[in-house]
Amino acid sequence: xFKPAVTDTVLRLFPNLKIAYKDQSILxxxxxxxxxxxxxxxxxxxxxxxxxxxxxxxxxINHHPVSAFVTLAHEIVHIYDERKITKILFSILYLxxxxxxxxxxxxxxxxxxIAIPIMLLCLLPIPSYFRMVFEKRAYMASLxxxxxxxxxxxxxxxxREQKDVFLQQxxxxxxxxxxxxxxxxxxxxxxxxxxxxxxxxYNDKVFDILDQIIEVF
Numbered sequence: 632x633f634k635p636a637v638t639d640t641v642l643r644l645f646p647n648l649k650i651a652y653k654d655q656s657i658l659x660x661x662x663x664x665x666x667x668x669x670x671x672x673x674x675x676x677x678x679x680x681x682x683x684x685x686x687x688x689x690x691x692i693n694h695h696p697v698s699a700f701v702t703l704a705h706e707i708v709h710i711y712d713e714r715k716i717t718k719i720l721f722s723i724l725y726l727x728x729x730x731x732x733x734x735x736x737x738x739x740x741x742x743x744x745i746a747i748p749i750m751l752l753c754l755l756p757i758p759s760y761f762r763m764v765f766e767k768r769a770y771m772a773s774l775x776x777x778x779x780x781x782x783x784x785x786x787x788x789x790x791r792e793q794k795d796v797f798l799q800q801x802x803x804x805x806x807x808x809x810x811x812x813x814x815x816x817x818x819x820x821x822x823x824x825x826x827x828x829x830x831x832x833y834n835d836k837v838f839d840i841l842d843q844i845i846e847v848f
Contacts (some may be wrong), residue, residue, distance in 0.1 A: 632692060632752065633700070636847035641703070645710060647682040648654055652689050659685050665777060669805045676805075679706045681718060697780065697788075700848055703774040704841050708769040711837045724761035729754060729807075754809040763810035769799040771822045771832040778826045779845045790826065794819050 632638065632650070640753040641648060653673050658680070664674050675700075677847060684706045692699040702712045713721040723730060734752040738746035774797070777788040798819055802811045822832035831838045 633696075633703070634848070637844060638699070638848050639741065640844050642668075643709070644843065645682065645707070648710065649683045651683050651685050651689065652691075653678070653685045654688050656685060665823070670806060671805065677702045677706055680707050682710060690837055697786065700780070701776050701848070702772050705769045705773045707840065708772045708837055709765060709843070711766055711840065712768065721765075725765055727759055728757050729759070740834070756804075758811065759809050763815075766801065766806070766809065766816070766836075767815065768833070771799075772837065774823060775826050775832055775838065776841060776845060782846065783845065784848070790823055794823050
């Protein structure tokens, strides 16, 4: 578990936040079956559902404290965004366009010959603009957090190398090819330059929150 100072600060800012573990969660095991295209979903990714952040295992935070903390910062951005636009709207936007599979079921009332092709089309890895925006915000916040930790605790996290790792997520099957276009490369390059210059990658009060948590790490 995180240091008490970190936990206390996070709970003060997000009173409903909970930490859970995928290997102990029936929900995560079900989601893992749905996300068959991401074989590392249970072991290498944290996932936030509502106010609960699911880490792979209970020992993950102890064995990878810095990585777990950067992940916490990433997921807090998602929770912050949820809080701004409501959980329901965030979830709908995040899951589009694949979420259209559900209303497409109504097409069976007309004809299965129409319903099945449209449902299959909805399930294809079609790029998701809103999911890209949410993940871009969170990954840039991750880079910001890494740089802050480098300065505060004299870590040697390679920000540029991590940036390339994050960019690959947008173009890989792990994120269902959420945004396989190259314009994000320049956006992340500009974000890294801002971070190295001591600036925030984008203007948002979420960084005031992250600064408070980083301070007690």
